[in-house]
Amino acid sequence: MATAEFGRAVRRWRDRVRPEAAGLPAGGGHRRAAGLRREELALLAGVSADYVTRLEQGRASHPSVQVVEALARALRLSRTERTHLFQLAGQAPPGPETVPAYITPSLQRMLDRMTGTPVAVYDASWTLLVANPPYAALMGDPSGRRGNERNAVWRNLVGPGTRVRHTPESRRAFEAALVGDLRTAAARYPADRRLRRLVAELRVHGDRFRELWDSGAVGRQEAARKTVDHPEAGAVTLDCDVLTVAGSDLRVMVYTAEPGTEDAERLALITVLGTQTLTG
CATH class of the missing domain: 3.30.450.180 (Beta-Lactamase)
Structure with missing residues (x-):
């Protein structure tokens, strides 16, 4: 089960990803922070913005392996950070017996x-x-x-x-x-x-x-x-x-x-x- 720390980690890593580094336009109105908006992370991960909000606020549990993998990819996590995110979600990181999906x-x-x-x-x-x-x-x-x-x-x-x-x-x-x-x-x-x-x-x-x-x-x-x-x-x-x-x-x-x-x-x-x- 995902913990509140899972949501805090997603938010912390979201704040450090600049939109232009993720292939998104840097403009588009005033930004309170240099990182990704929730809507932008949702777009990159292929999930709804409401779901990202609930995850960050600790109101959503049991994110699937596919969702955690997509979030890790969108947040540009290192291999160690990706493993930590899986652990926070209560999921085992995909092993060598599964189809690789990690983009270095x-x-x-x-x-x-x-x-x-x-x-x-x-x-x-x-x-x-x-x-x-x-x-x-x-x-x-x-x-x-x-x-x-x-x-x-x-x-x-x-x-x-x-x-x-x-x-x-x-x-x-x-x-x-x-x-x-x-x-x-x-x-x-x-x-x-x-x-x-x-x-x-x-x-x-x-x-x-x-x-x-x-x-x-x-x-x-x-x-x-x-x-x-x-x-x-x-x-x-x-x-x-x-x-x-x-x-x-x-x-x-x-x-x-x-x-x-x-x-x-x-x-x-x-x-x-x-x-x-x-x-x-």
Whole structure:
């Protein structure tokens, strides 16, 4: 059970994170402190501002492992601080048998510097951990997604899909690669209960997933050239690279355009449009 000290720790760490360091605009009215507002922490962690308030005031108990992990990530905690936050929440920190979700400060600094490039970080099960503003502008703001909605396998085989354009052939290959990647993760982390639950729910709700899973489909996500249908800027064709972080099994998805092309101009426009939407 979370203690009052859990709320005090969240508040203390929230006060030390400058909004611009978290990819948020520094302006937006008078600030009583240099740190994050509760609403900003809620946005970064993917929870409600009311829930952050109740946690800080000691009126909410039993935050889930996923919520504690998201708060630790949004607060940019060190590994030691993250462990302490889990202990204050009455939770055991995820061990080596679970899918890693910890974004190191050095990886976070790298993401902070990619202010004009769409970047998202996924775990080994293809659950979205963090997406920067250009990525949200390009692919749609993911901050309101909860649970399975944040998982790329679920969104593409059960949910509404994404803005990426596919031919029937490319879609079949893409789906097989997603399922193959998930199979690899399930074999690597057999004790991860959240991952086992995801696979079970995909089997129940996704006919295409069940077909691929039962057929033993294998594959993996690789670099590709993708066309994204943006609702305001139209189609933009970009290079999509998937980088694996050694030692953590995280996947960093990066979208870029060749300089001087129409696609580069369109991507720049999308980034500006998205920034206006997010800060307006």
